Amino acid sequence: MPNRPEHLGPPELFYNDVEAVKYTNNSRIIDIQMRMSERAFELLLLPKDKVCLLLDIGCGSGLSGSVLENKGHYWLGIDISSAMLNIGVHRKIIGDTMLVDMGQGMPFKTASFDGAISISALQWLCNIDNNKYVLRKRLDIFFSTLFATLSRSARAVFQFYPENDDQINIITTAATRAGFFGGIMIDFPNSKSAKKVFLVIMTSTSMISPEYSRKDHVITKTLTTRKRTNKTMITKLRKNRILEKKERNRRKGKFVKTDSKYSGRKRKNQF
Amino acid sequence: MKLLTHNMLTSKCLKGVLVGYPLKIEVQDLRICEVNCNLDFLIRVIPRIDYPVLYTAMETLGYANDLPSEKPEDYQTNEEFLKKLHHALFEIEIINGNLLCPETGRKFPINDGIPNMLLNEDET
Numbered sequence: 549m550p551n552r553p554e555h556l557g558p559p560e561l562f563y564n565d566v567e568a569v570k571y572t573n574n575s576r577i578i579d580i581q582m583r584m585s586e587r588a589f590e591l592l593l594l595p596k597d598k599v600c601l602l603l604d605i606g607c608g609s610g611l612s613g614s615v616l617e618n619k620g621h622y623w624l625g626i627d628i629s630s631a632m633l634n635i636g637v638h639r640k641i642i643g644d645t646m647l648v649d650m651g652q653g654m655p656f657k658t659a660s661f662d663g664a665i666s667i668s669a670l671q672w673l674c675n676i677d678n679n680k681y682v683l684r685k686r687l688d689i690f691f692s693t694l695f696a697t698l699s700r701s702a703r704a705v706f707q708f709y710p711e712n713d714d715q716i717n718i719i720t721t722a723a724t725r726a727g728f729f730g731g732i733m734i735d736f737p738n739s740k741s742a743k744k745v746f747l748v749i750m751t752s753t754s755m756i757s758p759e760y761s762r763k764d765h766v767i768t769k770t771l772t773t774r775k776r777t778n779k780t781m782i783t784k785l786r787k788n789r790i791l792e793k794k795e796r797n798r799r800k801g802k803f804v805k806t807d808s809k810y811s812g813r814k815r816k817n818q819f
Numbered sequence: 820m821k822l823l824t825h826n827m828l829t830s831k832c833l834k835g836v837l838v839g840y841p842l843k844i845e846v847q848d849l850r851i852c853e854v855n856c857n858l859d860f861l862i863r864v865i866p867r868i869d870y871p872v873l874y875t876a877m878e879t880l881g882y883a884n885d886l887p888s889e890k891p892e893d894y895q896t897n898e899e900f901l902k903k904l905h906h907a908l909f910e911i912e913i914i915n916g917n918l919l920c921p922e923t924g925r926k927f928p929i930n931d932g933i934p935n936m937l938l939n940e941d942e943t
């Protein structure tokens with residue numbers, strides 16, 4: 549994507565009737581989207597013998613969804629462009645699609661899906677009026693509602709075109725805030741044209757350490773979990789616990805040393 | 820829109836709405852289209868289906884006779900039931916109509932089989 553279409557206007561206007569037809573009939577686009585969808589599907593690591601219910605975020609005219617279909621799974625799709633969805637309906641895709649702005653949240657009940665993919669859509673979410681506050685809020689709503697709508701051991705794989713490292717950071721932090729584990733993975737990092745960026749996130753840690761089967765990829769960044777315990781916090785917690793215990797004992801009438809700023813602190817090593 | 824989708828959809832993204840489930844249905848056009856039955860998948864999704872909601876939806880569409888009002892205990896092996904369930908979840912399509920938020924009454928139109936769940940800015 550040399551000139552970024554996200555800069556030309558909001559997605560529901562960019563993907564109008566004309567653009568939607570052009571997009572869906574362009575054999576080069578079809579080929580690229582299919583290949584990236586296949587790769588995203590691979591990274592979902594679904595159980596081999598089970599038919600799954602999947603969500604396609606920014607499904608467009610159904611190119612990415614058709615890959616899920618070919619693999620024998622059932623899917624639902626959401627997209628903000630009615631022009632793109634209308635083409636899908638007329639191409640007779642199996643899954644149902646809905647008009648949804650992902651920045652407004654996923655309108656599904658909890659634990660509905662076994663996994664989610666999103667191909668070439670996430671960068672669109674980062675281009676709204678350049679308003680940082682709105683962007684953060686929309687990302688938070690998106691990731692937290694996505695988390696809720698996935699089953700308890702599910703993955704979501706996003707192929708996207710980040711504009712810069714800053715955008716990657718904003719996105720991964722939002723995913724972490726919502727409770728996801730996982731990270732960014734890059735296929736063919738040294739090739740300008742073949743390089744592909746994936747955000748691979750999961751709802752539980754037990755599924756980390758996947759066997760990524762390709763040689764040409766790097767995992768650049770793993771999401772850090774939110775609960776970082778820092779030293780001062782631990783000291784504070786310990787102190788509180790001790791103060792409470794002293795208070796209890798005092799009420800029982802036991803002899804207790806008076807509290808001071810040294811209470812609960814570690815003694816310096818004597819040797 | 821198939822009834823499987825209806826069974827998953829909520830209006831909880833609306834500001835102030837807590838559950839937003841189940842959405843009420845208003846139908847203008849329906850279509851029945853045959854879909855191959857995938858038994859494995861069907862049995863796997865049953866635990867995720869809110870059965871009373873599905874039954875009420877069938878009632879609203881005028882198909883109460885095509886589905887038992889309660890899920891039989893042997894649902895995993897009861898072929899007759901599975902066939903009916905498959906029909907209800909995958910073969911009945913709402914082409915035009917509305918979905919209604921149970922708490923606010925907000926209408927989400929269904930056009931050409933596609934529910935429009937987009938919200939106005941002041942609704943989020």
Ligand SMILES: C[S@@+](CC[C@H](N)C(=O)[O-])C[C@H]1O[C@@H](n2cnc3c(N)ncnc32)[C@H](O)[C@@H]1O
Binds near residue numbers: 605608610626629650
């Ligand atoms: C490049 S197309 C990819 C479509 C499809 N995934 C494929 O592989 O062919 C990007 C899609 O993301 C959708 N999109 C952009 N912003 C969106 C948003 N906020 N919510 C939902 N969909 C969005 C666009 O409407 C467009 O259909």
